[in-house]
Amino acid sequence: MAGKRSGARKKRSQQAESTPQLRSEPPLSLERIIATAVDLLDTHGVDGLTMRRLADRLGSGVMSLYWHVDNKERVFDLALDAVLAFREPAPRGEALDWRADVVHMLEDWRASMLRHPWSASLLPRRTLGPNILNRLELLSRTLSKAGVIEANMNVAIWSLWNYVMGATITRASFDRSIDDLAAAQQALTRLSAHYPTIESTRLLLDSDWDGVFRKGLDFLLDGLAPKT
Amino acid sequence: MAGKRSGARKKRSQQAESTPQLRSEPPLSLERIIATAVDLLDTHGVDGLTMRRLADRLGSGVMSLYWHVDNKERVFDLALDAVLAFREPAPRGEALDWRADVVHMLEDWRASMLRHPWSASLLPRRTLGPNILNRLELLSRTLSKAGVIEANMNVAIWSLWNYVMGATITRASFDRSIDDLAAAQQALTRLSAHYPTIESTRLLLDSDWDGVFRKGLDFLLDGLAPKT
DNA sequence: ACCTGAACACCGTTCAAGT
């Protein structure tokens, strides 16, 4: 009586055991759904997130998800913002090094996204969640305290945003396929007649990503810093 | 005899006309397939490209595509590279303004991607096609002639790449949903208690994207320029 | 060499219903 149909989608809980309620899954909740979605994305990438797979992992029927969440898009939005939480550091004394603060904020941002390689390329295409807005607000406040006037503020923020996003998206996708990369560089070598310059510097392989990020950021900050 | 089954997928050619061969579709070819794919992407976005829709547009069966192309991934790769063709300008005199050359190359690159808003966010996640490699090679050569030494070359290229990609991806996706943007800014205003700084500068609305791009690029080039 | 339909193993989501 317990197993109504043998072909039914298996659930992780026991099927014909003695006390089917004991030790069963906790009830669904938005938090559990999003946490599991992040897991799925981390292990299987963007294409690995499926409403059906998500439900399976949660031990529920697919359609149960839709009571907690409007649609799959919404799952993406929430998973993305979840990954971008930022604990604002205790506001330190006033006249400290604003530049170090900015670098720290942006490096933390980048690190958060690299921990979840699917997140960076998703971010620019979705509506900005509260955690991202919070990061932007903090960045803006720091620049403001540093003396960047309001007329230059949006240029400053977007330049930094552009740079961080570009660096992180590139890094995240180049990382994923180190084998492909080696193959690409090999192909490049075979084509060294066409692309002699980038072939000789081993552009695709010899890149110190962290160093590149840091240096480009410094150049940008040099330009954006209020002239004294 | 001509219309074998009424429920068959309609083709754009006539079904029971007098001379069914006349005025029919030209034969399939990789070029036609890719050109149509680009069309589809331009008008319906990334999710609008479907093997079935592609075949429909071409007046062929779905599976016919697979003779010309390995799989859908390959269609993406080829469509992307097709959109990034670059006509190398006639090599002008020697000691000209390398900086103007670089800016021109990168602005052309950005413009090409903005003409096909789906392309920018696709590019970093795919293997680099010949047209992209060509652009990188040209950029590299220009920097080299400008005096950037080999040890600094990869940092220079990747910094510029990161910036261009970030700027273009952001611009392309913010453009697509100007209504969403206004809604987002409105939501921001409602939340001005939480995000006072970015709310007051109207970060989401008052952005001169072209100006931002140009300025940030200038700062980067200031930093990357060989010291004289 | 080039094209095809049927079939398989998936998708996201609507709906009407159960507790």
Added chain:
DNA sequence: ACCTGAACACCGTTCAAGT
């Protein structure tokens, strides 16, 4: 308030076959 299965309208791709 919360969860469910059946069903619909899609997907990409394998296969065995047609010309």
